[in-house]
Amino acid sequence: AQSVTQLGSHVSVSEGALVLLRCNYSSSVPPYLFWYVQYPNQGLQLLLKYTSAATLVKGINGFEAEFKKSETSFHLTKPSAHMSDAAEYFCAVSSGYSSASKIIFGSGTRLSIRP
Amino acid sequence: ETGVTQSPTHLIKTRGQQVTLRCSSQSGHNTVSWYQQALGQGPQFIFQYYREEENGRGNFPPRFSGLQFPNYSSELNVNALELDDSALYLCASSLIASDPYEQYFGPGTRLTVT
Numbered sequence: 001a002q003s004v005t006q007l008g009s010h011v012s013v014s015e016g017a018l019v020l021l022r023c024n025y026s027s028s029v030p031p032y033l034f035w036y037v038q039y040p041n042q043g044l045q046l047l048l049k050y051t052s053a054a055t056l057v058k059g060i061n062g063f064e065a066e067f068k069k070s071e072t073s074f075h076l077t078k079p080s081a082h083m084s085d086a087a088e089y090f091c092a093v094s095s096g097y098s099s100a101s102k103i104i105f106g107s108g109t110r111l112s113i114r115p
Numbered sequence: 116e117t118g119v120t121q122s123p124t125h126l127i128k129t130r131g132q133q134v135t136l137r138c139s140s141q142s143g144h145n146t147v148s149w150y151q152q153a154l155g156q157g158p159q160f161i162f163q164y165y166r167e168e169e170n171g172r173g174n175f176p177p178r179f180s181g182l183q184f185p186n187y188s189s190e191l192n193v194n195a196l197e198l199d200d201s202a203l204y205l206c207a208s209s210l211i212a213s214d215p216y217e218q219y220f221g222p223g224t225r226l227t228v229t
Contacts, residue, residue, distance in 0.1 A: 036220075043119075043205055043220040044158070090157050102148065102171055103207075103218060105157030 002027045002093045004074075006106035014114045019063075019078040021109050023091030026072065032094040033074045034103065035065055039087045047089075050074060061085070086113045119208050119221035127227045128196050136191040136224045138206030145210060146170070147189040148218060149181060152203040164189055193226075201228045 007022040025031055032051050036044040048059025055067040065076045074091060091106040120139045128134050140147050146165045150158035160173035164183035178194040187208070193200055203225050207218035 041222075043222045044207075045220070046217065049217065092157075102160040102163060102173065103158075104160065105150075107157050108155075 002031060002104050004033075004091045004093050004104065004106040006089075006091050006109050008109055009107065010110045010112065012112040012114060013081050015083055016080050019076070019081045019085065019111065021076040021089050021091075021111065023065075023074045023076065023106060024072050025074060025091075025093050027093060033065075033067065034092040034094075035059065035063070035074075035076045036090045036092060036105075037061075037087050038090065038108075044090065047076070081111075081113050083113050083115070086111055119206060119219050121204075121206050121221040121224050123224060124222070125225045125227075127229065130196055130198060130228055132196050133192065133194045134196060134226060136193075136204050136206075136226070138189045138191070138208075138221060140187045140189070140206075140208030141219050143210060144208035144219070145187050146208060147183055147187065148207045148209070149189070149191045150205040150207065151175070151200075152205055152223070153199075154202070158205055161191070196228045198228050201226060 003026045005024045034049045035047040037047050038044050047063050048057045050057050050067045058064045063078045065074050067074050088108045088110050090108050092103045119141050122137045148163040149161040152158040161175050162172040163170045167183045180192045182190045203223045205223045206221045209218045
């Protein structure tokens with residue numbers, strides 16, 4: 001069975017500082033991994049996804065994540081935080097290879113940006 | 116291209132009642148998945164529909180049921196509502212045999228059970 005663990009339910013950084021949101025996964029097969037963002041009172045928006053191509057994945061809004069098999073990690077980073085990045089971020093893994101795969105989400109990390 | 120839409124936006128029900136939530140999938144998408152997101156938690160998979168049939172189910176009791184229509188829109192029905200059913204219900208659509216891992220989420224329906 002697949003699962004993801006997000007380390008830190010709340011992360012606070014200063015505007016302009018590096019953003020690092022941590023995610024570790026567990027999977028018995030090569031995983032497909034995702035990062036989603038959720039702004040207040042909105043649905044989920046896909047930031048980026050890893051599907052076994054390049055291990056460094058670039059997403060929208062300047063975010064990127066690196067798949068590290070040896071560490072079973074898929075941490076999300078952004079070099080310089082912006083006030084508009086304040087939101088809830090979810091790491092997720094797909095449960096299988098069929099096209100009917102469900103997505104299994106972590107518990108989320110709330111990102112706050114200090115002026 | 117029309118995105119995923121859900122209705123209603125908010126809903127208040129009483130324990131024991133029944134509720135129906137609706138989802139219109141993104142244009143061209145033939146698969147709909149439903150998720151429950153309790154306050155402060157990540158979304159949890161309820162079930163998925165493809166070709167009007169259930170195509171995978173999470174750990175939810177039978178009182179959670181669904182339908183998919185020929186136009187690929189979908190309904191989520193919950194019977195005998197419990198207080199713990201209070202949550203944001205998210206619908207996501209995707210296209211089987213295309214990019215199956217990219218699911219597009221709607222804005223959700225917030226259900227409050229009192």
